[in-house]
Amino acid sequence: MSLEENDTVKTIGDDGERVWLYVRRVVGRFVLLRYIVSWTLFLILFLAPWIDINGHPAIFLDLPQRRFYVFGLTFFATNAYYLLFVAGLIIFGIFLSSSTLGRAWCGWVCPQSVFMESFVRLIEEFIEGKPAQRKRLDREAWHIKKIIKKVSKWVVFIILAGMISTTTVAYFIGRQGVLESQFDPWSHPVATGIFIFLTALLSFDFLWFREQVCLIVCPYGRFQSVLMDKHSVSVWYDVQRGEPRGKTKIKESHQPLGDCVDCGLCIQVCPTGIDIRKGSQLECIQCAACVDACDSIMQQLNRATGLVRYSTEAELKGEKTRYFRPRVLAYLLAFLGVLSALILTISLATSLDIRVTRMVDAPYEVLEHGQIKNGGQIRVSNHLNEPIMISVKLAAKDQDLSLVMPIQSLELKPASVNHLIFFLIDSSLEKLNQARREVTFVLLDEKQKELGKAQFTFLAPEVRVSPKQ
Ligand code: SF4
Ligand code: SF4
Structure with a gap:
């Protein structure tokens, strides 16, 4: 593989124009598990301002009163030092998860992936159909059916963006405040402004920007290579087993071929449009859609699944994977140390x-x-x-x-x-x-x-x- 072959972003064309992805949806064990994780997180995000714990919303960051209610605990501005613990947990948590599970955060818990993969793409498929139908619809001239489909999709996306923005604002001004601002926007002008800005931003993301967030905006993918090594778990294509690749019919006449039948399904389901067979790439958010896609092909061919799988570079090279290595233990100890200090500080805090x-x-x-x-x-x-x-x-x-x-x-x-x-x-x-x-x-x-x-x-x-x- 030449550098040029792997050194291009699939969504940017030769002239710098946007290449639209028509991502195919696959159903498999990882995708289903990811839906469960995403919908659970979505539920928590939406219910937190509306459910009371100990007489206050589960999450309410009351900035004017300088009081913060988090799952039954009450913090004041004088407890700002807790933020140091929270920052420590985030930093060491990122170090720990990246060094062990690679970009698991990106594919499984990041709000961008949660919204895009478990809501936006499902809604789009429901309204506009499968990738081939969507592609055809986009190429057609405007007609009444296309207008209805497009406008319906835009309206649903804007409503979804509005719901997320309303919930975000409710975290800061409370449910009473958010209801007031919805019915009388001038009663909370700052909150109304943030609501409009967030709704516009999310609508832009859902309608057009999409995977560009992961590819060109988010800094996390940029420094993942520093945190990962050959023992970190990630999505890999088993080159030894898959190559040389070839169609099954050709395989009968040209021996020997590997298990990859070059069907391209792993590329069609990829939300960032990459080919996992080219190895570890910056654009891979480790969503595992290609794992499910390839497994479904292997099952149809009565071959062992796992040609594309969660693995480590060491394992693919025939070496032993060392899950507990010094850097992982150091991150784990640091994470547990900060967590214990936070729990101890909270439990010792006086009333x-x-x-x-x-x-x-x-x-x-x-x-x-x-x-x-x-x-x-x-x-x-x-x-x-x-x-x-x-x-x-x-x-x-x-x-x-x-x-x-x-x-x-x-x-x-x-x-x-x-x-x-x-x-x-x-x-x-x-x-x-x-x-x-x-x-x-x-x-x-x-x-x-x-x-x-x-x-x-x-x-x-x-x-x-x-x-x-
Ligand atoms: S290569 Fe596979 S795991 Fe990576 S983003 Fe694409 S589908 Fe997800
Ligand atoms: S889905 Fe599997 S068999 Fe098909 S191209 Fe990808 S790696 Fe090869």
Whole structure:
């Protein structure tokens, strides 16, 4: 095979024009399994904003309130450090899955593949027919039947794009917000703008751009070769078994030939239009449609399946595949380490998050009779999905200070952030006070059980001024 032969993108013609693919649908064990995975993911995506867990939508990223509800857990903006764990899981997860299963993400879980292969192509075939019928329809001049078919397809794709966009927006403004914005677009202008943009983008993708996302936009395929090696599982054509290829009739007269009958079905079913027999290629998203296609041909010919199969380069070269190699173990350990740290952090997180801050631009104030006053606010986040009654007092060691609060006890609403203003007054006029001392606030529940503590630095002038007489 020459470099030129393998160094072209099937969907770009000699003059740079788009070559439209009429992908044939095949039914087999991998394609059916992929439908199940895709439809399950689709269901989760659609239901997450509408199903409640612990009194909140399963996924709701409430940016204005800085609260994030994820499958029953509530996070606040102060929990932003969790994002570091999430980033770690994504990075090590990609490293681990690519080094072991190649581009399994692309073919099986990537939203682009999920939408294209398990929805868009099925809808297209339902409306316009098999590849040969679709090709004929596209070549025909416009007539009433063609207009009806094309317009029906466009409308269904735009509705599908609209449904996905509505759900995406619902993740951020909640179901109430999304319903309001659907009936009154000006009630949430930003959300409406994002909805229109996303719907237009997805419609463009479904109607025209399609596999170009994987071929020329997505960066993941570009660096897969760095993450994969000859022991990574991927879709391969067994060259030893298949070559030299040839039609069955020719095979009877020309001996010996391999098992590949050069039927081309593996190319016709490929969503990126490549020929897997040319070896590992950037365009291959490892959807395994060619595996099912070739297996169906081998079954018809009463030959062993697996001429195209999930395998490794090592296995095809007759070497032993090493699934547990140092880099895989390193990625696995790193992934499990980050996952354990995240689970531990979440399980150790207290139900209340307490922070005390000083009043801006006012380190301390000397009152008329020489007392020293410090002011600030206590911010209490209730991470629970139930209300809590709290009260605030000073630790025993700080009882010489006076705590003044407009509200000293308060019912914290579920998943709420609350601010309590306080003043601390040091009235010990005669004592030589320290310029700064650590004060401890204690939060108690209704039964005077301690819920948490927070530190505050009480500031005073270095030299105490004499009280005014
Ligand atoms: S070569 Fe096979 S596995 Fe790769 S994208 Fe095409 S059909 Fe899918
Ligand atoms: S489907 Fe199988 S037999 Fe047919 S061309 Fe592809 S590899 Fe050869």
